Amino acid sequence: xxxxxxxxxxxxxxxxxxxxxxxxxxxxxxxxxxxxxxxxxxxxxxxxxxxxxxxxxxxxxxxxxxxxxxxxxxxxxxxxxxxxxxxxxxxxxxxxxxxxxxxxxxxxxxxxxxxxxxxxxxxxxxxxxxxxxxxxxxxxxxxxxxxxxxxxxxxxxxxxxxxxxxxxxxxxxxxxxxxxxxxxxxxxxxxxxxxxxxxxxxxxxxxxxxxxxxxxxxxxxxxxxxxxxxxxxxxxxxxxxxxxxxxxxxxxxxxxx
Amino acid sequence: xxxxxxxxxxxxxxxxxxxxxxxxxxxxxxxxxxxxxxxxxxxxxxxxxxxxxxxxxxxxxxxxxxxxxxxxxxxxxxxxxxxxxxxxxxxxxxxxxxxxxxxxxxxxxxxxxxxxxxxxxxxxxxxxxxxxxxxxxxxxxxxxxxxxxxxxxxxxxxxxxxxxxxxxxxxxxxxxxxxxxxxxxxxxxxxxxxx
Numbered sequence: 519x520x521x522x523x524x525x526x527x528x529x530x531x532x533x534x535x536x537x538x539x540x541x542x543x544x545x546x547x548x549x550x551x552x553x554x555x556x557x558x559x560x561x562x563x564x565x566x567x568x569x570x571x572x573x574x575x576x577x578x579x580x581x582x583x584x585x586x587x588x589x590x591x592x593x594x595x596x597x598x599x600x601x602x603x604x605x606x607x608x609x610x611x612x613x614x615x616x617x618x619x620x621x622x623x624x625x626x627x628x629x630x631x632x633x634x635x636x637x638x639x640x641x642x643x644x645x646x647x648x649x650x651x652x653x654x655x656x657x658x659x660x661x662x663x664x665x666x667x668x669x670x671x672x673x674x675x676x677x678x679x680x681x682x683x684x685x686x687x688x689x690x691x692x693x694x695x696x697x698x699x700x701x702x703x704x705x706x707x708x709x710x711x712x713x714x715x716x717x718x719x720x721x722x723x724x725x726x727x728x729x730x731x732x733x734x735x736x737x738x739x740x741x742x743x744x745x746x747x748x749x750x751x752x753x754x755x756x757x758x759x760x761x762x763x764x765x766x767x768x769x770x771x772x773x774x775x
Numbered sequence: 776x777x778x779x780x781x782x783x784x785x786x787x788x789x790x791x792x793x794x795x796x797x798x799x800x801x802x803x804x805x806x807x808x809x810x811x812x813x814x815x816x817x818x819x820x821x822x823x824x825x826x827x828x829x830x831x832x833x834x835x836x837x838x839x840x841x842x843x844x845x846x847x848x849x850x851x852x853x854x855x856x857x858x859x860x861x862x863x864x865x866x867x868x869x870x871x872x873x874x875x876x877x878x879x880x881x882x883x884x885x886x887x888x889x890x891x892x893x894x895x896x897x898x899x900x901x902x903x904x905x906x907x908x909x910x911x912x913x914x915x916x917x918x919x920x921x922x923x924x925x926x927x928x929x930x931x932x933x934x935x936x937x938x939x940x941x942x943x944x945x946x947x948x949x950x951x952x953x954x955x956x957x958x959x960x961x962x963x964x965x966x967x968x969x970x
Binding site: 558612614642 | 784785786788789792793796821822823886887888889890891892893894912914916917932933954955956957958960961
């Protein structure tokens, strides 16, 4: 039976894994290669490495970290942050990534999705979407933001997800900006709306705080995978323990790993 | 020496890295001559069935010759699909026809592509899957699947039962990605190294 994936996200700044709340008050959480291997060993089904600084001067630091991490990691490995053109993606794949995640660059140039997919396959292209509810009412829609959530685009998240899939995206990594960093649960309404609108897998992100949140996003949000960063660092939630709870709730997970 | 066939489609790094990790002597090549010199061949693949057109440079002939000589060959993902007669994905391109049947789409009752960790129902007697426990999880990412045949050594369920692994003599194929399937995948690649 196909299982629901638990994805550990490592936010990286200057070659180190960092953890803060909404990119502020960053604390050092370790070496990316060590963190990734430790997460994989404790049961992470996949690892995402996100370069949150992603300035062009930092590309070599990122590629070095990707190389070091990929060397001893044998679960799927996605890298995102600052990929603006095909050459950026090619360099990241060459360093050992299995998939790349693109966000702002895909919104600005949807053809980039197809270009990367044509060369590396759709399975290697994850389109990351940051979305926020336009108003709190039941009728509210979800708007896409770019540039690390700073710039609203006026685009509807569901429509953009459908367009990205049509352009050749292999998966959607969907972050609720309303929930991100709050540990108050995933936005099941957003996740479900997108998961029902596209046939490619949807990874839910933003808001993970407890095992209950994961159960809800798989059951009510119809997510194919769920991603978290903060709760997996500093031992707030152990992935093996999380998977045990999911299994007890009859959510199919890869267990034992 | 194990040769990994590079026909210009996708990213072969992960496959190479896994064999490096196992300490195998590996060479990534697009030269038919190197395939002839290799002891074993890994034929990875990703993407569209039409990308197999790139085998026309002499690689197809070299692969089929290696098979006829009894050289161990491991097809991964699209590389396994090529071992069958063809695929609905691209009717104009013929497969190797080593295993009977065509690769087809998943039924509309399930989402496609099939992405993620799914379990294997392992048949006894497989050399490639020696020591692999029943219901072990492996990582899949694909839109087309190969049919169950007498050569199927592991089946996976996704909307229907399909071939997760096939084997006949020294010809092996896996639809999943052993290089991305954690310890289970590494054990399978190690078995191939020791065939």
